[in-house]
Amino acid sequence: MDELTIAMPKGRIFEEAYELLVGAGYDLPKELDDSRKLIVEAPNEKFRFILAKPMDVPTYVEHGVADIGIAGKDVLLEHDRDVHELLDLGISACYIATAGLPDTEMDEVTPRIATKYPAVASHYYRSKGEQVEIIELNGSIELAPLIGLSDRIVDIVSTGRTLKDNGLVEYEKIADITSRLIANPVSYRLKQQRITELVDKLREQVER
Amino acid sequence: MTIEMFEKPLGMRDDFPLIAKQKADLRKQGTQLIERAGYELLQTPTLEYYETIGKISAISDDALFKLLDSQGKTLVLRPDMTSPIARVAASKLLREKMPIRLGYYSNVFRAQKREGGRPAEFEQMGVELIGDDSLYADAEVISLAWDILKELDVGSARTVIGHTRLLELILADFGLDAEQSGKVRELFVAKNGVGVEQLAKELPIPEGKLASFLKLMQATTVADWKQWINEENEEQRELYRDMERLEQLLGRNGLGDAVTFDISFSSHMTYYTGLVFEFYGAGSGFPLGSGGRYDGLMEQFGLQVGATGFGLRVDRLLESVTPEKAEQPHTLILFDEQNEQYAFDKAQQLRNSGKRVTLQYAPAVKALEPFTALFTEVIRGEELHNG
Numbered sequence: 001m002d003e004l005t006i007a008m009p010k011g012r013i014f015e016e017a018y019e020l021l022v023g024a025g026y027d028l029p030k031e032l033d034d035s036r037k038l039i040v041e042a043p044n045e046k047f048r049f050i051l052a053k054p055m056d057v058p059t060y061v062e063h064g065v066a067d068i069g070i071a072g073k074d075v076l077l078e079h080d081r082d083v084h085e086l087l088d089l090g091i092s093a094c095y096i097a098t099a100g101l102p103d104t105e106m107d108e109v110t111p112r113i114a115t116k117y118p119a120v121a122s123h124y125y126r127s128k129g130e131q132v133e134i135i136e137l138n139g140s141i142e143l144a145p146l147i148g149l150s151d152r153i154v155d156i157v158s159t160g161r162t163l164k165d166n167g168l169v170e171y172e173k174i175a176d177i178t179s180r181l182i183a184n185p186v187s188y189r190l191k192q193q194r195i196t197e198l199v200d201k202l203r204e205q206v207e208r
Numbered sequence: 209m210t211i212e213m214f215e216k217p218l219g220m221r222d223d224f225p226l227i228a229k230q231k232a233d234l235r236k237q238g239t240q241l242i243e244r245a246g247y248e249l250l251q252t253p254t255l256e257y258y259e260t261i262g263k264i265s266a267i268s269d270d271a272l273f274k275l276l277d278s279q280g281k282t283l284v285l286r287p288d289m290t291s292p293i294a295r296v297a298a299s300k301l302l303r304e305k306m307p308i309r310l311g312y313y314s315n316v317f318r319a320q321k322r323e324g325g326r327p328a329e330f331e332q333m334g335v336e337l338i339g340d341d342s343l344y345a346d347a348e349v350i351s352l353a354w355d356i357l358k359e360l361d362v363g364s365a366r367t368v369i370g371h372t373r374l375l376e377l378i379l380a381d382f383g384l385d386a387e388q389s390g391k392v393r394e395l396f397v398a399k400n401g402v403g404v405e406q407l408a409k410e411l412p413i414p415e416g417k418l419a420s421f422l423k424l425m426q427a428t429t430v431a432d433w434k435q436w437i438n439e440e441n442e443e444q445r446e447l448y449r450d451m452e453r454l455e456q457l458l459g460r461n462g463l464g465d466a467v468t469f470d471i472s473f474s475s476h477m478t479y480y481t482g483l484v485f486e487f488y489g490a491g492s493g494f495p496l497g498s499g500g501r502y503d504g505l506m507e508q509f510g511l512q513v514g515a516t517g518f519g520l521r522v523d524r525l526l527e528s529v530t531p532e533k534a535e536q537p538h539t540l541i542l543f544d545e546q547n548e549q550y551a552f553d554k555a556q557q558l559r560n561s562g563k564r565v566t567l568q569y570a571p572a573v574k575a576l577e578p579f580t581a582l583f584t585e586v587i588r589g590e591e592l593h594n595g
Contacts (some may be wrong), residue, residue, distance in 0.1 A: 064493015082494075084399035180402055186488045186495060188399065189366050189468060192428065199401075 002191045003046045004198075007061055007069035009054035013179055016091040017070050024201040058083055058182060067187035068195060073177045074156060078117045084188050086199050087181040090206045094158035096120060096174040099145075101167065106151045114144030115154035124154065124174050142166040219320040219328025230526055231331065235313050238333045238356050238520070245352050247311035247335050252292035254315075258282035264508055265291045266477045271318045273328075285317035289332055290479075290517060291505065297338040298509035306339025306513060313522075327523055334499070334519035341503065341514025343450050346483045347457040349499060353487060353518045354463055362528045363490035366466050369454075370473030370484050372500070374447045378436045378471065382421055383412050396472045401425060425472040430455045433471050454483075479505040487520065491528035497521055539563055540583035542570040547589035554592055 008014050022028055027044040040049045050066050058081040060066040068086075074096055076085065096117065100106075114135045115121040125132045135150055142162055144150040156177065157163065157170060181202065183195055216222070223231065239249060255275075256262065259282070262272055267287040275283050286292055289312050302308055313333045320326045335352060337345045350367065357365045375396075379389035388411055395403040405422065413421050420435065427433055430451045437448045451469065458467055475484045475498060482501035489496050499518025506515050539558060543551030555567045566583065573579050580586045 062493070085402045086399075088402045088405070183399075184493055185399065186493055189368055189488045190364055190490065192468065196426065 001046050002194055003048060004068065004191065004194055005048045005050060005066045007050045007052050007057045007066035009057055009070065010051050013054065013070060013072070013092050014051070017089065017179070020089060020091065020202055020205050023205045061182050061184050064184045064186055066184070067191060068181060068183045070179050071182050072179050073175070074117065076180065076182070077175060078119050082185065083182040084185055085180050086183055087202055087206070089179045089181055089202065091179045093178050094156050095176045096154060097157045098152045098154050098171045098174065099163050099168045100152040100171060101145050102169045104151070111151040112149070113152050113154055114141055114150035116141055117154055120174065121154035142168055219326060221327055221329070227526070231522060234360065234522060234525060234529065235333070237359055239311065239313050241352070241356050241359055242311035242335055247309040249311045249313070250293070250296065251312070251314065252286065252289070252296060254286060255283045256286050256292060258284045261286060261291050261295065264505065266479050267318060270321070273317050273319050287318055288316055289314050289334065289519060290336060290502065293336045294338070294505050294509055294515065297336070298506065298511045303511070308338050309335065310338070311335040331522035332519045333522055334497070334517060336515060336517035338506065338515040339513045343454055343457070345514065345516050346501060347454055347461070349516050349518050350458060350485060351461040351463065353497060353499065353520060354461070356520065357487060357489065357496070360525060360529050362496070362525070365487065365489045366468065367463065367485055367487050368468045368470050368473050370470055371447060371451065371482060372474065372480050372484055373482050374444065375471055375474065377441065377444050381438050382417060383414065393474050396425070396474045397476050399425065427471045428468050430469045433469065436471065475500060483516070489528040492524040494524055496524050496528060535584060536564065537584045539565045539585045539587060540580060541565060541567050541587045541589070543567065543589035544570050547593040550592035551589045554587065
């Protein structure tokens with residue numbers, strides 16, 4: 001049996017994905033995430049997990065240092081990586097939307113958009129034929145309209161709680177986001193049997 | 209912005225001696241097999257017209273390096289080898305001698321947008337068999353590429369084969385028009401299973417056929433393809449029979465277990481019209497090479513002939529190939545004014561006997577210790593003088 005290297009984001013997505021794998025009948029060690037280790041092994045299944053920043057998962061998979069990975073669709077949309085998107089795991093559901101202060105019009109000439117997803121935002125406004133100035137931020141995007149940095153923000157919305165607490169409202173929905181199982185194109189061919197088996201087992205779990 | 213002294217343009221690389229040596233070895237091994245299979249090597253210009261090669265090459269426009277010549281014409285650095293070779297083959301010179309077998313080892317250029325690490329210039333090695341539209345031509349080029357991978361000792365090598373035309377016909381049978389099947393193909397190229405499932409819901413596929421449609425991406429053998437073949441359609445029937453024969457031919461050439469027949473396999477290179485294939489191997493996270501049948505490309509040069517070929521990427525082959533570790537013997541002769549004649553004679557004598565010899569004037573070397581450590585044998589001039 002080929003060893004399979006799996007890149008996983010730390011935190012909540014990891015826990016949900018872990019449950020899915022266990023549910024699919026894979027024999028994984030009890031405590032995987034609670035150490036500070038970056039690489040953990042599941043010898044019984046010949047799995048090796050690489051625990052990574054969510055944004056980096058597609059990078060590891062594209063370069064083939066991880067055969068497969070679990071990545072949010074938001075990351076896949078933002079970085080156009082050469083990876084196969086095999087299965088919608090249906091976990092960590094949320095969406096990308098535009099938001100801003102209530103009852104405000106965007107600046108007529110060049111509205112400013114603050115976001116952690118410059119490529120997604122730029123693509124969205126371009127497809128609407130609107131010229132905008134994209135301001136890239138790394139966190140606390142909600143701050144931008146409050147302090148007059150931007151007219152709108154483009155960000156992930158899961159419950160809408162953060163927006164509400166900061167007095168912002170959602171304007172347009174851009175895309176639905178869930179976590180996806182992705183594979184390196186070469187690994188997919190060289191370890192096709194194992195990967196397809198994993199996809200089938202996970203699909204059963206997801207559809208239940 | 210000032211340019212730093214040691215910087216190179218985005219995606220350009222220096223090949224240090226070790227890599228240059230490995231590449232030269234690889235080139236020798238590969239081109240030897242190509243020539244032995246009856247192919248003639250050729251070289252086309254680095255610069256081509258944007259209007260012809262640039263547009264025909266099927267490389268996206270923003271990946272082309274463009275420049276202007278002194279007459280204001282737009283030129284491109286050649287982005288691939290297939291289209292220039294098609295041009296050469298279609299020229300009057302070679303037209304009469306079809307079928308022709310041409311091989312190449314050349315660098316090609318593709319501008320990179322992100323990550324300075326990706327090369328914008330890389331070598332490709334491959335062949336084009338032009339003027340033969342039979343199945344044997346396809347089998348020949350696939351087997352030749354395979355022989356090169358075997359010769360280079362690429363680990364767990366594998367090839368995936370699809371068929372552009374057959375896929376087109378099958379998609380049409382699912383009730384898709386050209387635009388819809390184009391969308392499906394795009395998702396197939398990226399093997400975006402999630403995208404295909406989502407798109408399938410919007411397509412006019414009859415309820416009962418949906419499960420069969422979603423299975424398109426799972427086929428691995430020619431026998432798997434049978435379920436989608438419409439026996440009443442003559443073209444489909446014949447193409448399918450061709451695939452069965454190809455499977456046999458490749459099996460006979462020793463590729464048997466190493467081939468995956470995936471009907472959904474498609475290439476982003478839009479000029480492929482029939483068989484398409486790609487090669488993979490352990491050690492590289494990217495495909496080692498690809499190829500296919502491109503009769504349509506020849507048509508653009510006004511020629512109604514079949515053509516097929518493959519190209520292997522040398523930079524990725526290097527990742528997959530374990531270089532020979534054995535150190536090559538390398539002799540150093542250190543001399544000075546007193547013994548220069550002895551040293552020169554000795555060097556000549558050793559070189560004539562096939563040895564690799566570096567001749568160095570000793571006083572010019574600042575740090576003798578680290579310098580001599582680079583060699584497997586050191587001869588000092590005074591030893592020659594005395595003995």
